[in-house]
Amino acid sequence: MSEGRQQQGRWDRVYGVVRRIPEGKVATYGQVAELAGLGRNARQVGYALHALRSDRGVPWHRVVNARGQINLGPLGGADVTQRLRLEREGVKFNARGRIDLKAFRWTPDSRGKPGSRTPRGSRTPP
DNA sequence: AAGTTGACGGATG
DNA sequence: TCATCCGCCAACT
Numbered sequence: 349m350s351e352g353r354q355q356q357g358r359w360d361r362v363y364g365v366v367r368r369i370p371e372g373k374v375a376t377y378g379q380v381a382e383l384a385g386l387g388r389n390a391r392q393v394g395y396a397l398h399a400l401r402s403d404r405g406v407p408w409h410r411v412v413n414a415r416g417q418i419n420l421g422p423l424g425g426a427d428v429t430q431r432l433r434l435e436r437e438g439v440k441f442n443a444r445g446r447i448d449l450k451a452f453r454w455t456p457d458s459r460g461k462p463g464s465r466t467p468r469g470s471r472t473p474p
Numbered sequence: 475a476a477g478t479t480g481a482c483g484g485a486t487g
Numbered sequence: 488t489c490a491t492c493c494g495c496c497a498a499c500t
Contacts, residue, residue, distance in 0.1 A: 357497080357498080358496095358497070359497085359498085376482090376483085377481075377482050377483080378482070378483055378484090381482085381483095386495090386496080386497095387495080387496090388482095388483070388484090388494090388495070389482090389494095389495050389496055389497085390482040390483055390495090391479095391480060391481090391482050391483085391494095391495065391496075391497090392480090392482090392495080392496060392497055392498085393481080393482075394480070394481035394482055395479090395480055395481070395482095395496095395497075395498070396481090396497090396498095397481055398480085398481050399498080408481080411481080412481090413481080413482060413483085414482075414483060414484080418481085419481050419482080420481060421481085426481085427481090430481095
């Protein structure tokens, strides 16, 4: 398998990563972008999810911004749907509507261990 | 074909 | 904590 590019768009890769997010966990756009191989282009991730327009089996509701907050506009009530789904999966929201990423941030490394998370500021060395 | 946009991240003020 | 600016890159018009 050499060429893995689907003409559907590179976003399909994003969907694949989002699909890996387990229940009760959330991932940030930047995280998904990195896992999808988009680098730090988190914008494309958000745009990709928006392009979904429907679930398509992709738990887009498990993707939140780096602040652990939902960014969707109140229109359409998509943001409410997202929060409802997350709460249903066990994700707790702060009084301000924020998620404690410290406890709910998903790590593909199966690091579901509280207290141990990747320290921020450490970029990928060349 | 070219320009604009955008479910963002991160740094700075 | 919040507000504002810049940057990245593909999709969209």
